Amino acid sequence: MTIVLQWTALAVCFGALVWRLPSAIKGRNVSMFWCMALLTVAVGLSIPDIYVPADKLLGGVNIANLLLRLVLLVLLFILAGKIAAAYKSPVGVRMIRGPVGLAVVAVLAAGILVAFFSTPTPESSTGLNMYLHEPGIMVYAALGRVYQAYVAACLVVPTFRGGLRSRLAVDRAAALCLSVGFLLMALLLPMQVLRLATGTPAYVVSYLSILCVAVGLALVWVSYLRRPVTR
Amino acid sequence: MTVSTKAFQHWLRQAGGDIGTAELARLTGIKKSTLAQQLVRGRVAVGTVVAASRAIGVDPRRALSGFDQFGDLALVPPMPTEAEVLSQVADSDLLQEIINRRAAAEGHVARPNFPLSPTPHPSSVRCWLDAVGPADLRQRLARDSGVAPQNLSTQVSANRLTPELALQAARIAGVGLANGLAATGLFTLEEAGWPALAREAALGSVANSTLVETAVERLEMLGKTLRRVEQDIETQQAVWENLA
Structure with missing residues (x-):
């Protein structure tokens, strides 16, 4: 079940990437294309069949996982800022791109680097599953999720409001998909901390949230393609 | 709001003689499949009754007043102000x-x-x-x-x-x-x-x-409507510019 969801998420992300390629070449919203590329990398690196060979190339000491965390951080920063701007949430934009948001990213990135290099992880392991009992890795894994939960929490309300405000069904569906995805993302961390969801349920929630966000973004693109020609 | 198929067919027989579904569709300009579906489901749209009554030359108000739930349509209406x-x-x-x-x-x-x-x-x-x-x-x-x-x-x-x-x-x-x-x-x-x-x-x-x-x-009123439309467009443009 988990593996099916993982590959589905990867396929959706990759599909969206290929779909956006032509317009990215024409120079339309190139950063969105890079977001999709980063997302595809991040989802790919969560799958054992891709992670292990990739990590071997990077020395086999789980640098690939560090890379995954930093990719996610950058991806979330760009994407969340754009979504907050798209749904016209000045508060959201400030919390993500403003001084507060930048401080949060900087602190978390520094914490991730320190935690990773303070703990030896000599053998390739997807998601660092082998080392999850090490205190350093527990902190390292938690820090990555903190930022995801942070930006997701910033975006739940703006996207939900956007969903209520939109006139067309496809726009409403897009915004609500995003909102549901962010809600799941924001809830995942507290659920894991409180031990309400661990193991497989946590994986399912995590990939469902990514799937919702990817579908939401794809629907925005669908709505754009169907725009009236006279503008 | 709909009328039952039985009531509709009863009215149609009395008002215009026997007309088949195909003939009715042709006369009213309603798609045959739509008409058949309404009849099968037992819920004939009011619009269908009106179109049928026009097609057979009956006053729609009189036609509708023949159905129980529209009985008071038969009352002589007051002059509009x-x-x-x-x-x-x-x-x-x-x-x-x-x-x-x-x-x-x-x-x-x-x-x-x-x-x-x-x-x-x-x-x-x-x-x-x-x-x-x-x-x-x-x-x-x-x-x-x-x-x-x-x-x-x-x-x-x-x-x-x-x-x-x-x-x-x-x-x-x-x-x-x-x-x-x-x-x-x-x-x-x-x-x-x-x-x-x-x-x-x-x-x-x-x-x-x-x-x-x-x-x-x-x-x-028109100004309000136009402003709402413009706001909708603006909202949508913001989404497209950032995410599409």
């Missing part, structure tokens, strides 16, 4: 009349008659509700019919109103029962029992002040 008649005149026709009167007042020309836009005009439902209603018409309508106020306001914004709601609104307002159906375009004004050329007569005789005030209200 001036405000009610004017509510069915399009914005552009009101403005045209103002301009014509102005030109006539300056003594240059006689006031010309001009052909009015067809009914229903783009905000006919809202204008009709405003013209006939007590101030709390919409609240009472929502309460009486059990329709959520938001649902009602969505319909009105889209210039739609289900036959059920149109009838109920007319009952609450105490005006001719078919008038709401005319405002939604289901009936023509004549079919609702209005005198021929009622709109032309009202537009010709309305006081200057009332004419201008009506036009002002319409333009204000």
